[in-house]
Amino acid sequence: MSFPAYPSYQDSGIEWVGDVPSHWLRQPLFALVAERDESNEGMIENNLLSLSYGRIVRKDIDNNDGLLPASFETYQIVEPDDIVWRLTDLQNDQRSLRTAIVRERGIITSAYLATQPRGIAPHYLSYLLRAYDLTKVFYSMGGGLRQSMKFADVKRLPVMLPPANEQVAIAAFLDRETAKIDALIEEQRCLISLLKEKRQAVISHAVTEGLDPHAPMKDSGIDWLGEVPAHWDVKRLRFICHIGTGDADTADAVDDGAYPFFVRSPVIERIGDYSHDCEAVLTAGDGAGVGKVYHHFTGKFRAHQRVYIFSRFEGVHGRFFYAYMSEMFAKVVLEGVRRQRQWHRFEVVN
DNA sequence: CCCAAATGGTAGGAAAGGTG
DNA sequence: CACCTTTCCTACCATTTGGG
Structure with missing residues (x-):
């Protein structure tokens, strides 16, 4: 896929980002999001959420499978468009996706960081952080021995900020394009399984009926x-x-x-x-x-x-x-x- | 950092089953 | 009866997800 070029570019000053269009601004994270940090004390909310495969998904609060906290009152409340970060176990787990956007109000473990976007389009920030996450940039932050990060550790994270209308356009573009690619992946998956069946049928036919279709x-x-x-x-x-x-x-x-x-x-x-x-x-x-x-x-x-x-x-x-x-x-x-x-x-x- | 629990396995001990 | 084959049971292992 090729993208049209902007009239001019500037060095973002961030090693893992490179050049960006000249009219984009560079802002520290704390200027664009606030830490949520809202306790569920008193069981105000019981819509249990968790971060799984880069998505915030609903969990059954009455299901006793897996590890459970003594009380969900220690959980934190999150709102739609919040971004949740799992910045624990950075040295151990270098695979799972660490950020996701919240789609519905609910509660999630307070071991995670929840941030509320203010001066930035939530979906744009969500995609931007996914890109940061995939470059594994979080793992090198905070220096060697530190295994987890808090808001204080990420608040100076530089964010490249296009104008508001461009942010919305970029997020919409990504929604559309990733959906197309996902559909193609699904199509290829289907094709592969059909070909596997075909392969099996060919072998099966050859070893039970031979190659000559006219043989008695x-x-x-x-x-x-x-x-x-x-x-x-x-x-x-x-x-x-x-x-x-x-x-x-x-x-x-x-x-x-x-x-x-x-x-x-x-x-x-x-x-x-x-x-x-x-x-x-x-x-x-x-x-x-x-x-x-x-x-x-x-x-x-x-x-x-x-x-x-x-x-x-x-x-x-x-x-x-x-x-x-x-x-x-x-x-x-x-x-x-x-x-x-x-x-x-x-x-x-x- | 370290661990719990679920999941989906693999590997090995031991003994029962068969057979010439 | 000695020896090979087969089965059952369980210990063990790796991975994934997420909690303290």
Whole structure:
């Protein structure tokens, strides 16, 4: 996106801001906002709010989940258009968004700083602080050892101030443009999930129906498999390969080991010695990876005691077997079609 | 600074189950 | 009966959010 240039620029004097249009003013924060600091003593208000993912959201005050204060009377009252800052734990947490604009009156923990915009458009300030936050400028403020900041610590924060009508225009522009971008992100997300489905369908089709659309078909005799090409055989797993388990524990992994070490997760560890030297397909035999984690490997390797090793293939290609298993096995396992002895009865077409 | 609680897992011990 | 396979249970772990 390109922006039209202003007639002239000035150095803002702020390292992380750079040049700004000449007619913008530079003001310290305290000239533009006041600290709110309004106690909820006497439970004046009970609309509980919290700062989450850069938004002020409503929380159920009667929900007892999570950490609760002894009393909500110690909370502070905030008003619409206030900006809430979470300036605690600056050294520890360098990820979460630290400022947000309040949309409705309510109460929020007094550990946060609440400020009330006066000489600045609230939505403009909200976007400006989000930009400051994303440059991580708050983390370097106050010097090394200080872990949290109060209003006194941020009140001299320099703010670049366009004229009022320009502030409103900028905030409106950002509302519009970010909404457009969010919509595009959502669209791409949809597309990605469609493509993933497509990928799966392609593999599934190839390993169960082959590549020739005109090949005569026959009933495989297996309900979850349906029809397969007439010239394919259906064989039980145990007749086309050897099935075994590994022997090592996760603790046996060595950082710079010479051989791959297959465990129950998708991550391939390293190990110093090997137990197998062959072509094999491996999968998790226990835990979260059952039916999901697959590897195809040829060479020297070792496997975790609860990893299954399919090897010594007879009449089936390793790559085909790998594609077939990773595509079809999860469906059978996860649908719970066969609870017992499923390993030996699982059918493979070839 | 440090911690609590929720969440969503992974890894390991141990023993029961199967099998030649 | 010895040995390999499978299951169950639980300890442990990382991350996220936010409170004292």
